[in-house]
Amino acid sequence: MLREIGLKKIDDDGLTKRQDAVIRAVRESGFASIESMAERLGVSAQTIRREVIELSRRNLLERYHGGAGLPPGTDRLAYTNRRVRHADEKRRVAAAVARDIPDNSSVFMDIGTTVEAVCEALVGHRGLRIITNHIVVASIFCENTDFEIVLAGGMVRNRDRAVTGEATAGFLRDFRVQYGVFGIGAIDHDGQMLDYDYRDVQVSLVAMEIARQRFVVVDGSKFHGDAMIRFAHVSEIDALYTDAAPPADIAEHLSAGGVRLVVENDSEM
Known part of the structure; x- marks a missing residue:
């Protein structure tokens, strides 16, 4: 067989x-x-x-x-495969994020399939000014001619069309935005957010610095995941959007850090 x-x-x-x-x-x-x-x-x-x-x-x-x-x-x-996995959950989370970003805002959009879902939920907004290091994100936003889109330069990673590395991080330092929307690989029991590629983390750390409000989007499968590169602690973000209530240890870190937790699931729809 x-x-x-x-x-x-x-x-x-x-x-x-x-x-x-x-x-x-x-x-x-x-x-x-x-x-x-x-x-x-x-x-x-x-x-x-x-x-x-x-x-x-x-x-x-x-x-x-x-x-x-x-x-x-x-x-x-x-x-x-990741784009279609947990697709309904990602759409619910994305809709919640879109409700919290007003028209005419400046936004940094990270890479990741959940972030892509947020982009699709934002396409109907007006007057957004977007900075991103993801070709897919830029393509989604191009559907709305009212948007201003800045695509960061750097090395393109073929598998997911992300633009990443030191050059990309350096490019972002010249900007300041109202909102940053970030995807991550995992959240560990100690509240540490993790990712899979150190080059992506380099870019995301700079993007965290330039964003006044930092939103992280995850589906419930990311809690206690196995990504290995340290990104930031949950106490450094403003809101976490997810489709499932986090485990008690992670929830405790969110509460201690004053992080707004938004849970969107079937029972609440």
């Missing part, structure tokens, strides 16, 4: 159950840390490292420091 993994089909007999579980963990978000997979599978980190090395040798995974990602050629597929 053949099973599809990424863009490859592999004989089931060619993978152990543990190797199959490692690949599934990586496919869920495009990256998984060694520690999170070890905890998930109930084995040591060294065991997971050996599996990752073997799967990398067979071109089924790409090895990174501290974890594993999808091999070249499959990451664009993973991004497409």
Whole structure:
């Protein structure tokens, strides 16, 4: 029997159950840390490292420091899959954010599929001035000719059309906006927000500095997620928009930081 993994089909007999579980963990978000997979599978980190090395040798995974990602050629597929995952939840969250951003505002829009949903919810606004480092975001906003759109320069990442890196961060330092809308990879139990790529974090940190109001958008799957790059603490933002009530430990950090929590789910619609 053949099973599809990424863009490859592999004989089931060619993978152990543990190797199959490692690949599934990586496919869920495009990256998984060694520690999170070890905890998930109930084995040591060294065991997971050996599996990752073997799967990398067979071109089924790409090895990174501290974890594993999808091999070249499959990451664009993973991004497409993320766009449709939790789509209804993202639309509800996006609608809540759009209600809190008035017409004629200046807004920085981050990268990420939930942020894209916010963009779609904002298209009907008037007079927005947008700064973004995401080609997809700029394209969405181009539907409204009343908007002024600034696309930051830098290196384009093919898989998700993000513009990222030091040049992008430097470009943003010349601006000041009323609102910043940010997507993240995870929120840890200590309130630390995390992401997957240090280049994205470089850009987001500068964008946090230039925004007077900082809104973070997440779906409930991001609570206690396994992203590995530290971004900022939840106490540094103004509002968190999500589709599910956060776990008690994260909720405590939000409350202590005076962060407005907006939960949009089916029961409230």
